[in-house]
Amino acid sequence: GAVVSQHPSWVICKSGTSVKIECRSLDFQATTMFWYRQFPKQSLMLMATSNEGSKATYEQGVEKDKFLINHASLTLSTLTVTSAHPEDSSFYICSARDQRLAGGYEQYFGPGTRLTVT
Amino acid sequence: KNQVEQSPQSLIILEGKNCTLQCNYTVSPFSNLRWYKQDTGRGPVSLTIMTFSENTKSNGRYTATLDADTKQSSLHITASQLSDSASYICVVSRYGNKLVFGAGTILRVKS
Numbered sequence: 001g002a003v004v005s006q007h008p009s010w011v012i013c014k015s016g017t018s019v020k021i022e023c024r025s026l027d028f029q030a031t032t033m034f035w036y037r038q039f040p041k042q043s044l045m046l047m048a049t050s051n052e053g054s055k056a057t058y059e060q061g062v063e064k065d066k067f068l069i070n071h072a073s074l075t076l077s078t079l080t081v082t083s084a085h086p087e088d089s090s091f092y093i094c095s096a097r098d099q100r101l102a103g104g105y106e107q108y109f110g111p112g113t114r115l116t117v118t
Numbered sequence: 119k120n121q122v123e124q125s126p127q128s129l130i131i132l133e134g135k136n137c138t139l140q141c142n143y144t145v146s147p148f149s150n151l152r153w154y155k156q157d158t159g160r161g162p163v164s165l166t167i168m169t170f171s172e173n174t175k176s177n178g179r180y181t182a183t184l185d186a187d188t189k190q191s192s193l194h195i196t197a198s199q200l201s202d203s204a205s206y207i208c209v210v211s212r213y214g215n216k217l218v219f220g221a222g223t224i225l226r227v228k229s
Contacts, residue, residue, distance in 0.1 A: 043221045046216075107217070108164075
């Protein structure tokens with residue numbers, strides 16, 4: 001149980017275009033979803049936290065107009081990188097949890113999406 | 119400052135050998151400590167999670183320890199296999215559920 005999927009697993013886009021990444025909780029309802037970015041040989045950096053039906057909370061230094069997050073249902077959150085630039089190339093990972101459950105602090109991570117902007 | 123430091127940065131061992139990875143933290147208030155395994159190009163997978171009152175937890179060949187007084191944790195891998203080659207990340211959760219990530223230890227198991 002507790003499976004989180006991401007789509008696509010990798011994407012290449014041209015500079016200036018937008019790309020959408022989906023994060024789904026397959027067998028549980030995610031009241032909260034998190035989006036992370038990971039650069040090579042570095043650890044995960046939290047970008048934003050989203051609660052279902054609410055606006056996302058962004059970490060300091062993360063542009064909310066560039067990284068649009070939508071958490072419209074209890075099983076789906078999307079991250080849209082708008083007007084992508086080569087420096088946005090990174091590994092994007094989502095995680096999800098159901099805070100209503102006992103032990104609901106456990107976060108389950110998706111497999112990640114490799115974004116390359118050319 | 120809330121920090122998690124891991125050592126060593128990288129480690130190479132022979133298949134079948136044991137190894138121990140270290141994690142020191144200064145996160146407060148402490149909620150729980152987790153060890154994750156991250157294969158290259160994949161998301162992290164949870165190995166163990168320990169709360170303040172737990173000082174050891176095992177998951178197969180993985181055994182994690184926690185000393186909440188000294189704010190240290192270790193992950194011991196027994197009888198290593200080639201598939202253990204990965205990055206091992208120590209993560210400490212603060213109350214309020216913010217996760218503080220260590221930089222990870224890259225383990226390579228050679229045949």
